[in-house]
Amino acid sequence: MTTWMRSGPFVEGEWVRLSDAKGRKHNIRLEVGKEFSTKRGQLRHDDIIGHPEGIVITSTLDGKYQVFRPLLSEYVVSMPRGAAIIYPKDAAHIITMADIYPGARVVEAGAGSGSLTAYLLRAVGSEGTLGSYEIREEFADTARANVEQILGGEVPQWTLTVGDVREVMTEPEVDRLVLDMVDPWTCVPLAAERLVPGGIICAYVATTTQLSLFVETLRADGGFTEPHAWETLQRDWHLEGLAVRPDHKMIGHTAFLVTARRMAPGVRSLEKTRRPAPGAYGPDYHGPRPAGMTRPEDD
Structure with missing residues (x-):
């Protein structure tokens, strides 16, 4: 136990x-x-x-x-850490919105300090598998120590590999790919190759620039459904008699989350019918562009 x-x-x-x-x-x-x-x-x-x-x-x-x-949510915010942790509010959304289920085959790129890893292992259960990849060995050591402390020792359904997921991923087929890394858009080709049809890619990114590049790369690939992006803000409430009000402090922005689903092989997703906002793809934008839209210098 x-x-x-x-x-x-x-x-x-x-x-x-x-x-x-x-x-x-x-x-x-x-x-x-x-x-x-x-x-x-x-x-x-x-x-x-x-x-x-x-x-x-x-x-x-x-x-x-x-x-x-x-509670696990109480422990992970105070456990030893190398990299910053994924907060419980975001871990909860990843588990729910990426639909991590018992028996799922999941790959996580960026183990960090092991916070999300512990939640993922709980979600996939004894019948699922989780492959975690971490570039920095010292972070991997911290993640392993934390996860084994939380789960009471070695976890048979978990592998932790030190290396770049784009180069050393061994899983030939996965149901979910969760990316907690600086440049998740570079993993879109890997996701297109390894995710099963209907599988979900989920990225955790801190800045709007990362968010934009990841979303536009998915759109340009064409093999994924229209990305869904959001963030969560957590605010507690002060409760004392009739003095019921929002607390003065809160957990505000931590990161953006993005999910999209893999299309069947050879099938392109339906492009979202939208009129780009003025300047959305102007001269300062250097990422992928919607089909048929060129850069000003290409005209």
Whole structure:
């Protein structure tokens, strides 16, 4: 049983999440005989081990803390990282909008620190497979350590390869291709070759320039449906009696997400009927263009 699937009493070696009445939170790994230092004194691990979730323990200076197993969304934002993580709000949209399902064959380009990897492995289940590719070895090491910590050891359905996905991808056929990289548009030919008909390509990009280049490259290829792009903003609410209002802080822009589906071999997608906005493909635009539209210097 993996770390994030446990139930029953707490055991040595697993992570727990402590929270006090002011909302301060700590993640600790349980060890027999150890203590955890807080501003309100020491907390004994032995007071947690063997007890169920939802207990309240008291520190040596009478500080009280609730104890639960951390949700995956709580753990990934505080785990060790090399590369920036994909936030839970974006991971949730990738799982949903890219339709990652149990048994799916998924390739992920850009493992980063392993945040999205953990969510993908949960989604594909024991019958699916996930191939993760990471160019930087130090990032791959961090991702492997984090994923194995989260899932309780080696994961048979997961492979992690250090290298450029465009050069070393071994999967001949995949259902989903998820791209978290600087230049995802360079993977469109790979997606056209390896994605099954009806398969989904999904890119996670930070800037509007990346977004534009990726979308126009998909359109120019012609073998994918019209791309769908969006971003999500997460805002919590303050709740106290009748003082119910939006919180003063929020998780704003993190990245744009883009999805498109693979057409059948040899079939071009229906071009979206649209009139380009004035200047959309002007002299400052250097990416792919709609069929039949030339650059000013080509006229």
